[in-house]
Every structure is written in C-alpha cells, then in structure tokens.
Amino acid sequence: MSNLSKQNSSLHQPDPGAQGIVVKKTTGFYTVVSNGQEILCTLTAQLRKRQAGGDPVCKGKRLGEHTDPLAVGDEVIFTSHLAGGGVIIDRLPRRNVLARSTPAPMPGAYTFEQVIAANLDLVVPVFAAASPEPKWNMLDRYLVTAEAAGIPAMICLTKLDLVLQADGSLQPDLAARLAAYQQIGYPVVMVSACTGAGIPGLKAVLSGKISVLVGKSGVGKSSLLNALQPGLGLRTNAVNQVTGKGKHTTTVQELYRLDFGGGVIDTPGVREFGLWNLPADDLALYFPEMRPLVGTCRFGLDCTHDEEPGCAIRKAVVAGRISPHRYQSYLHMRE
Amino acid sequence: MKHKYTHNKDFQCKHCHYLVTADTQYSGVINRNHCPYCLHSLHVDLYEAGDRLNACKAKMQPVGLTLKKLNKKYGKDQHGELMLVHQCTECGSLSINRIAADDDAEAILAVFARSSNPSPEFLTACEQDGIHLLNPEDARVVRARLFGWDDDATASG
Numbered sequence: 001m002s003n004l005s006k007q008n009s010s011l012h013q014p015d016p017g018a019q020g021i022v023v024k025k026t027t028g029f030y031t032v033v034s035n036g037q038e039i040l041c042t043l044t045a046q047l048r049k050r051q052a053g054g055d056p057v058c059k060g061k062r063l064g065e066h067t068d069p070l071a072v073g074d075e076v077i078f079t080s081h082l083a084g085g086g087v088i089i090d091r092l093p094r095r096n097v098l099a100r101s102t103p104a105p106m107p108g109a110y111t112f113e114q115v116i117a118a119n120l121d122l123v124v125p126v127f128a129a130a131s132p133e134p135k136w137n138m139l140d141r142y143l144v145t146a147e148a149a150g151i152p153a154m155i156c157l158t159k160l161d162l163v164l165q166a167d168g169s170l171q172p173d174l175a176a177r178l179a180a181y182q183q184i185g186y187p188v189v190m191v192s193a194c195t196g197a198g199i200p201g202l203k204a205v206l207s208g209k210i211s212v213l214v215g216k217s218g219v220g221k222s223s224l225l226n227a228l229q230p231g232l233g234l235r236t237n238a239v240n241q242v243t244g245k246g247k248h249t250t251t252v253q254e255l256y257r258l259d260f261g262g263g264v265i266d267t268p269g270v271r272e273f274g275l276w277n278l279p280a281d282d283l284a285l286y287f288p289e290m291r292p293l294v295g296t297c298r299f300g301l302d303c304t305h306d307e308e309p310g311c312a313i314r315k316a317v318v319a320g321r322i323s324p325h326r327y328q329s330y331l332h333m334r335e
Numbered sequence: 336m337k338h339k340y341t342h343n344k345d346f347q348c349k350h351c352h353y354l355v356t357a358d359t360q361y362s363g364v365i366n367r368n369h370c371p372y373c374l375h376s377l378h379v380d381l382y383e384a385g386d387r388l389n390a391c392k393a394k395m396q397p398v399g400l401t402l403k404k405l406n407k408k409y410g411k412d413q414h415g416e417l418m419l420v421h422q423c424t425e426c427g428s429l430s431i432n433r434i435a436a437d438d439d440a441e442a443i444l445a446v447f448a449r450s451s452n453p454s455p456e457f458l459t460a461c462e463q464d465g466i467h468l469l470n471p472e473d474a475r476v477v478r479a480r481l482f483g484w485d486d487d488a489t490a491s492g
Binding site: 306307313314317318324325327328 | 381387388389390391392426
C-alpha cells in the first residue's frame with residue numbers, strides 16, 4: 001500500500017474517542033470530565049435513538065421511550081471537536097442505576113423511567129427532621145429502589161438543630177422511627193448544616209465513594225454539600241414560610257468531587273418518587289426485614305401479605321419484629 | 336389541617352357482607368369503625384383511632400357495652416355516652432368504639448343481653464384495660480342512652 005493510500009485510510013477511520021464521566025446534566029447538554037478537564041458535550045442522534053428504540057409496553061409503563069439516555073455518573077465515550085466542545089458517541093455499561101417512574105400527568109397516563117444517577121456506591125436519602133416534615137413513606141420508596149438496584153443506602157437526617165430537646169436528645173417519636181431503620185440495618189446519620197453537628201461522621205462515610213443525595217425539595221441537600229465542602233457555594237434557600245415546602249432551588253444534577261475523596265451527586269428535590277419496574281409480587285423481597293419470611297406464608301409465594309390467613313409477615317408485624325409503619329409502606333407501594 | 340381519618344370510606348362488612356356507607360349524614364360520626372347492622376368491626380388500628388397500623392386485620396366482635404367517663408376515660412361513672420366493647424377474634428385484644436347514629440338498637444340490646452354473664456377471664460381482661468362492662472343492673476341506663484327514655488320508668492310513671 002502506498003503512503004498516500006495509507007494516509008487516506010487513516011483519514012476515513014472513525015475517531016475512537018476519549019473516555020469520561022458525565023458530571024453535570026442540563027437539557028440537551030452534558031458536562032463530561034476526562035483527564036481533569038471539563039468538556040461540554042452534546043449527544044449524537046444515533047445514541048439518543050438507540051436508547052429510545054422500541055422497547056415493549058409493560059403494565060402502563062413504556063420501557064426505554066422518552067428516557068434520557070444519560071445520567072450523571074455515566075461513563076461515556078466522546079469525541080472532541082475544534083470549537084472546544086464534544087459529542088458523546090457511546091455509553092459504557094452501567095454498574096447500577098437509581099431510577100424512578102416519572103410522575104403521571106393524569107390518571108391512566110403512561111409513565112417513563114427517569115434515571116437519577118448511575119454507577120453509584122451509596123444512595124443517601126436526605127430527610128429534614130422538621131420543616132418540611134419527614135415523609136417516611138417516601139424514605140421507604142428510596143430504600144426499596146436502592147435495594148432493587150443493589151446499591152447500599154444510608155439515611156441522612158438534616159436540620160437536627162430544629163428538633164433537639166433541652167437535654168440534647170431527639171423527640172421520642174422521631175428517635176423510635178429512626179431506631180426501626182437502624183434495627184433493619186440501615187445506617188442513620190444525623191447532621192445539622194447550621195451547627196456542623198454530625199458533619200465529620202458523614203464525611204467519613206462518604207469518603208472515597210460516589211454517592212447521591214436524594215430527597216424532597218427543602219430538606220437541605222445543597223446546604224449539606226456546602227457544609228461538607230466549604231467553598232462550594234451552592235445556591236440554597238429557606239422553605240416557604242406559608243406552605244412549609246421547599247422552593248426547588250437546585251435545578252440541575254451535578255457530581256461534585258470532594259476534597260476528602262469521592263464525590264457526591266446533588267439532585268433537584270422531588271415531590272414524589274414512583275417505583276420503576278418493580279413487580280408488586282416481588283416488593284417484599286426489597287424490604288430486608290421481610291425478605292427471610294417471603295415464601296413461608298400459608299399460601300407460599302402467592303401470598304400478598306395483606307389479608308391472607310396464615311401470613312408470616314403479618315404475624316411478624318403483630319409480634320413486633322417488623323415495624324408497622326414499614327408494613328404500611330409496603331401495602332401502599334403495592335397499591 | 337389534614338383530616339385524621341383519611342381511610343373513612345364506604346365498605347362491605349366482612350361479617351354480614353352488607354354494604355355500609357361512611358357518610359356522616361347517616362352515621363353521625365366521622366370515623367365509621369363498625370357495621371351498623373351486625374356491629375362487627377376489624378382490628379386495624381394500633382396506636383390511635385384511624386391510624387390503620389395494625390397488621391392483625393381479624394374480625395372484632397361486639398362483646399359488651401360500657402360508658403364513657405368524663406375526661407375521656409372509661410369506667411363506671413355513668414355520665415358519658417354508651418360505647419361498644421369489641422374483642423378481636425384472633426388476638427383477643429379489646430377496644431372501645433362510639434355507637435353511631437344508625438347502629439341497630441336491637442342489635443346493641445342483644446349484645447348487652449349476651450354480655451350479662453361474662454367469663455371471669457374476660458372480666459379480668461376488661462379490668463386490665465380499664466373497661467367497666469355494663470351488667471344487667473345497668474339496663475335502665477342502656478335503654479335511656481339508646482332511646483332517650485326508660486321502659487320501666489314510663490310504665491311505672
């Protein structure tokens with residue numbers, strides 16, 4: 001082969017591209033970090049089309065369609081162009097994903113998968129001890145989703161300064177609810193971004209891991225990140241004085257590298273967290289305290305654990321081995 | 336403020352299978368917790384009325400009557416309203432429920448008649464829960480609470 005033909009063939013070979021991690025996602029644009037550099041990328045039409053292609057409809061849910069093909073934490077292959085930006089041409093296989101079902105705009109409407117983050121080491125559901133009041137059912141939904149995705153979870157209770165009693169103890173109701181989760185095996189960290197209480201302990205847990213903070217708007221996810229890494233300067237806001245709800249201050253998902261090792265993904269607050277593609281019959285398997293009892297009921301694996309006689313899970317709830325609140329969450333999720 | 340009794344809706348009685356409306360216009364109470372026809376209930380509340388946290392879910396049968404004390408305690412002081420005593424058919428726990436406006440008065444009298452000779456174990460359980468079960472001596476009070484008048488008093492007067 002002549003030198004000229006060699007040159008021509010190399011010109012027509014596709015650029016193999018560089019590998020990077022998506023650290024920020026806004027509508028249509030992805031910030032990818034590769035070799036310490038941030039590159040603003042778009043997505044090839046082929047990739048978007050391939051991700052959205054023709055998956056089956058499953059129980060009112062369209063798998064694959066209308067889903068964003070990339071999430072923060074994804075490892076991607078991209079090519080740079082001369083203008084300084086890049087184009088993502090492929091996504092590497094994911095280790096795991098944390099996904100929810102998009103809110104249905106009307107009853108009976110299709111819902112779609114919304115991937116919140118990918119390739120995670122830890123899911124951290126963040127809840128305020130007060131203002132806004134903790135939504136325990138939502139916490140259980142996060143934990144079930146994390147269990148289904150095979151990602152360890154740790155519960156983080158913020159705004160500790162608002163609920164501590166004069167003797168420095170927690171309110172009995174709150175302490176009992178948290179103790180139930182600790183008994184199951186979920187670590188619980190209580191922090192205050194204002195006073196700095198609990199922050200060193202949280203740093204120790206997050207160090208060296210890629211974690212995601214999820215929770216309602218106004219619970220203090222961004223404030224927590226500001227406390228974890230001073231100088232980050234994330235925009236925060238107080239909750240609405242009238243409604244007691246958050247103001248959706250954070251609007252983009254972004255992965256922040258931490259000075260003490262690892263990274264944390266800050267996510268916008270959500271009002272609801274629908275379970276995605278979790279069959280109701282398998283739901284009890286994602287409750288660690290119920291898992292050993294599945295299949296031991298009188299009706300075996302056919303038991304829905306609701307009103308069937310001889311249900312082992314109901315017996316365990318009555319005997320006090322399973323929290324009645326967790327059991328109610330399970331029943332709500334089945335509906 | 337969010338209403339405490341969020342689960343209050345029409346239902347079919349698990350015991351007599353009648354359809355029961357939870358409309359307060361009929362029942363006169365905001366927490367319909369037993370069938371007005373057979374007076375049976377379900378063991379679904381755990382810590383407080385309406386929390387629906389109990390996983391027992393067995394039927395609760397009416398086993399007697401009591402009176403509500405003033406200051407929301409249960410006992411012999413015959414000042415308060417007439418209350419139904421329910422017992423869970425599976426775990427045996429007792430609870431006390433308000434009588435609704437459309438509860439069958441004859442069925443309530445039948446429960447009262449059945450409870451005239453309680454077993455010592457049942458009486459002990461009632462005492463442990465602070466429930467004073469009404470006995471045949473209280474028949475006039477029961478009739479007065481149910482009908483607003485007393486048969487005996489009317490006949491003699």
